[in-house]
Amino acid sequence: MQTFVTRDEITNWRKQLARDQKKLGFVPTMGALHDGHLSLVKKASEENDAVLVSIFVNPKQFNQQADLQAYPRMLDADIALLRALPNVVIFAPNEAEMYPTGLAFEPMQLGEIGTVLEGAKRPGHFDGVVHVVHHLFALIAPDRAYFGEKDFQQLAVIRKLNEHYQFGIEIIACPTKRDPDGLAMSSRNLRLSANERNNALSIFKALTLIKENAGKLPIDAVRNQAIQIIEEAGLMIDYLEIVDPRSLKICQSWQQIQLCCVAAFCGEVRLIDNMLCESVKLP
Numbered sequence: 001m002q003t004f005v006t007r008d009e010i011t012n013w014r015k016q017l018a019r020d021q022k023k024l025g026f027v028p029t030m031g032a033l034h035d036g037h038l039s040l041v042k043k044a045s046e047e048n049d050a051v052l053v054s055i056f057v058n059p060k061q062f063n064q065q066a067d068l069q070a071y072p073r074m075l076d077a078d079i080a081l082l083r084a085l086p087n088v089v090i091f092a093p094n095e096a097e098m099y100p101t102g103l104a105f106e107p108m109q110l111g112e113i114g115t116v117l118e119g120a121k122r123p124g125h126f127d128g129v130v131h132v133v134h135h136l137f138a139l140i141a142p143d144r145a146y147f148g149e150k151d152f153q154q155l156a157v158i159r160k161l162n163e164h165y166q167f168g169i170e171i172i173a174c175p176t177k178r179d180p181d182g183l184a185m186s187s188r189n190l191r192l193s194a195n196e197r198n199n200a201l202s203i204f205k206a207l208t209l210i211k212e213n214a215g216k217l218p219i220d221a222v223r224n225q226a227i228q229i230i231e232e233a234g235l236m237i238d239y240l241e242i243v244d245p246r247s248l249k250i251c252q253s254w255q256q257i258q259l260c261c262v263a264a265f266c267g268e269v270r271l272i273d274n275m276l277c278e279s280v281k282l283p
């Protein structure tokens, strides 16, 4: 399996693809791959001639050193998983290769979508995401790039970045993959004990409760019930908000469709999840 580690290797490989008029799909990741990641890679593999998966734990997007250090790293296992898929190559740069001295970068203003929810709770996080994705898009110049709706706000940030820097890449949103019991797949789940994992299911239960009651009961009452489910399971909520899926502004009343977003600490591990909830039409 081709595993590139330098920018030069990528540039040469990309030039050859262009000469052969092949379409390139790109899936940026931080590794510790699971079926959620693989669903993006499979879609990219179906829709393109070649797929590049980047694996890079980006220090710039971590606002807590402890979280960065505890982030799982398992490149050999990741390579073994990707080997099974056709037309996939890996880019696993080190930090010096990702951020070479002197490489120009003009930061962008994200506006409101960068300051709410994750942006409010993790200062600098999206600036770090923009920085790394800018460099990856500029280097790789894919035709299409694949991102998970699990990180719904990140997807909005990526669309804005793509327009701002005029990359002209097709951004493809992929649905959240869940374990059979509903827990959203995440590399961070590896850090949960069996007991914590069980408690973490409360996030899915809370989101499901909101989905089932959207448009039926007063929005504040439903939100409070959802908060209670998560807190009773022993998690510490960072935020639980019902927002407009486009602007990410908090909904004061039910709309036709809303996005319910949660971030909560399960022990030491911060988990996020979201669900689009359509208001139930009453007869």
Ligand code: AMP
Pocket: 028, 029, 030, 031, 036, 037, 039, 040, 146, 147, 148, 149, 150, 151, 174, 175, 176, 177, 178, 184, 185, 186, 187
């Ligand atoms: P990460 O390695 O966490 O940075 O994730 C890399 C990409 O995989 C991002 O676009 C994520 O949104 C996506 N992703 C992570 N978990 C899931 C999941 N459970 N379902 C679908 N996509 C996911």
